[in-house]
Amino acid sequence: MALDGQWEFYWNQLLTPEDFEGDLLPTIDTYIKVPSTWKGLYPQNGVATYRMQLKYPTMLRDPALKTNAISMAYKLYVNGELLLEVGKVSEDPSIFRDGQGEYIVPLPKDEQELDLIIQVANLTFDKGGIRESPVFGSMKVIEQKRTTQLALQLFFSSGIFIFALYYLVLFLLQKKNKTALLFSLLCILTATRSMLWGETPVLIFSDKIPTEVLGYVNYVTGFNLIPIMILFILSVFPLDYKKNQAYILLLPTLFFDGLLFTSPGFMSSFTVALYILIMVQMLYIIWTMIKAVVNKRDNALMMFVAICIFILTVTQGILRYTAFTNGNIRYMFIYGNFAVIMAMSIIQARSQAKTQQKLIAYNKTLVEADRLKDRIMATEMAFLQAQIKPHFLYNALDAIANVSEEDGMKASELITDLSIYLRNSLEFNSLNKMVRMEKELEFVDTYFSIEQARFGEKIDLIKEVDISLDIQIPSFILQPLVENAVRHGISKRINGGRVIIRGIQLQEGVRIEVEDNGVGIKAEKLSHLLEDDRKENGVGLYNIHHRLLSIYGKGFEIKSEEGLGTRVILVIPNGGNK
Secondary structure, eight states, rough: BBBEEEEEETTTOOOHHHGGGGSSOOOOOEEEEOOOOOBBBBBBEEEEEEEEEEEEOOOOSSSSEEEEEEEEEEEEEETTEEEEEBBOOOTTTTOOOOOOOEEEOOSSSSEEEEEEEEEEEEESSSOOOOOSOOOOEEEHHHHHHHHHHHHHHHHHHHHHHHHHHHHHHHHHHSSSSSHHHHHHHHHHHHHHTTTTTTTTTTHHHHTTTOHHHHHHHHHHHHHHHHHHHHHHHHHSGGSSOOOHHHHHHHHHHHHHHHHHGGGGGHHHHHHHHHHHHEEEEHHHHHHHHHHHHHHHHHHHHHHHHHHHHHHHHHHHHHHHHHOOOOOTTTTTHHHHHHHHHHHOOOOOHHHHHHHHHHHHHHHHHHHHHHHHHHHHHHHHHHHHHHHHHHHHHHHHHHHHHHHHHHHHHHHHHHHHHHHHHHHHHTTTTOOTOOEEEEHHHHHHHHHHHHHHHHHHHEEEEEEOOOOTOOOOOEETTHHHHHHHOOOOGGGTTTTTTEEEEEEESSEEEEEEEEEEEOOOHHHHTTTTTSOOOOHHHHHHHHHHHHHHHHHOOOEEEEEETTTEEEEEEEETTTTTTO
């Protein structure tokens, strides 16, 4: 049972039970409503004594009294006995010390009438007095209720702290995700503030925390909770607000944060101004959310409902503090905070799930695009082969015809080489097909044998291969490079030239070089050689380069100097594909 009602009030007096004995009793200044503060009736800083008489039935075998919020230091006397002192009650500022905490004290069991006297001293805070009514009842019931409420507060606060940690880690992994950072800060402020309200769970971990420290933490969270919520909401719904309006509403918060460097008493004198600012900021939040709902933003309706619950609890807390209402809302702020945090967490989870779905769809698109690219490259290679073969066939057949007039046996060998060449080139049907180095070199020999029938001793092939011929390399890689060296390099020289194939073993893999001493490539053309321009770039260089990129993550390198020749360098890494 909350001991609401009219209490005897003695201003500027610290009366003890002895003062109420005998015939000459102290004069009552007034009867004051509990819960309330004496601000407005008397100076905000001072001392006073509250007194009331309580009767209770004999069936109550474990009577007890629970003190709640009393500003700031107080003593409790019951039937002439001092049962509790919180802080240091004194009119002398040098002796006075703030106190904080809510306590359950057992009452006399053999009496059904109690004389309650509470001395209150407030020399620092903005409002002094019994701000929340003491609660009378069964010790067992009061302790059970307190334990239950304490467990709920710890559950809510720890749950919110977990949300804060999760979104802080998310921000550290995604530095551009400001929404995650703001939500983490909002959770930290909410959880911290919840530890200071109601049953004050923070005192479980240490009951020696100075009152001044708890006061400063209370002010820090109170000054910044609504501004952080505004920033979070604006980050979620950036299209439904104007920056100038938001800045104007957030700017006064800097003034209140500056008050943290002053004394608690000075800070508390601006409490009413703070509450006015908070009310204006909350109205702005509601207006922003209404626009988001009207504009049909994702999750706007759920957020709006949660925000309304939160604002309702904050508003009732403000009205309670300013004595406009006496409703018992000591835990509603905590519940309202938890409701809005849960709603925001659901919204954040939905947003992340939606982003994840987009990423999955995007990855599928990339996979399909990669497959399409491979098909296009395969088509391009087939198209390139269709272009190359007639040109090469005409020259090869012409050479065979010339040889057959002089050497039938040689012509027969050339026809066999041509059939092997055509079979190998027509068998190329996979971008990722791997063959042994030995087979690829045989393919090159077949091709070069046909070309030598045309050019004779003017062209020469040299192989300096100091690697295992069993290594696997992508098919149809060396022959097009050798063909480019012949067609665009040494065949354009009057005296012809040579093509050198090198195989060098490296620690990280195998280095393969195809070098010629042909006419070389102009510098301005070399810089654009691997662009997709088949007419200018020779036989399949673009496709070979991008095949190597898709398989190993690195293409080949071309070094050339006009008049001196060209060298193509590629590396087959250990371990195969990238």
